[in-house]
Amino acid sequence: MSIKHLSLLAAVSAVSAAALLSACGSMAPMVSMKPMFTQDGLPDAVKVPAGNKVTLETVGVGEITYECRDRANAPGMAEWVFVGPHAVLSDRSGRQVGKYHGPPATWEALDGSRVTATQLAVAPAGTGNLPLQLVKVNPATGMGAMTGVTHIQRVALKGGVAPASECSPATRGKKEIVKYQADYIFWKAA
Template identity: 60%
Template structure:
């Protein structure tokens, strides 16, 4: 026999568990996650847009700088779709130069300010300072962009040597891009 005094608390726990199981990622990510001090946006800025970049990073086998007999996979550029938290495409990220473009046609390029470790097998987290936007729209007024929550994207594990100099490879990756604007 079930005691009714236990039924209400148990029912409440089950209801909360069911709701938590159906929570969307956008609900959980409504506020930016804590980031390393190195890539924090300076005071006086507010979060304007959050996207998830999904795509590929291109690498090319090249001689290391100032050498002729040592080789490495050099980063060439990205090709990614920027999605909102519901998975709808809202823009794209490509380069060189690194360019974030909204579906409304506005776009920004940026200069790297700092990086922080992204974890084993993941490209680093990053802070970039945006150049003035081209066009009016979502990218207009963007001052900083953070790359966080990276998955994958590191240089290929394949050998890079004189034998395959000039070879190109793409690597899948995903990252959250947080767009910041100056506070009014």
């Protein structure tokens, strides 16, 4: 091949490559489809019964207040007692969709609908973490995102256990706040 032919071939290749890159750049980006929450790997005790489906997945980030109080039926002894939670609930994209607070434990959507629940089961979630939890939901107050929710699971826990600091009769009444994070998975009848 002559130098003229090689130059022409190189020019044609460059134009073709540029056209191909331009076409690829104008294509819509692929949307990553994250699968819905799955109960695989959870202990049976905290699995939602068949006949329900996930309606909302949230990440709760917040804190739990503990208070040093007299230990029940143990005069002269004290222990850290769970006082209540407060967390912001966000969807998987990070947008706030509600809050969690108590007592009583209450999950509230930004639309004003809210639910309370009764604990059905817990299971260990690792050292330093609150346990996994399954609750059965009471009928919602208000119409909105919480209407029809049957169960809530607390999974993917980080932190939240009672403080390791001293709790004794001398420190009775002292309060401490502990940070935590958990996924709250909301289920409705299928």
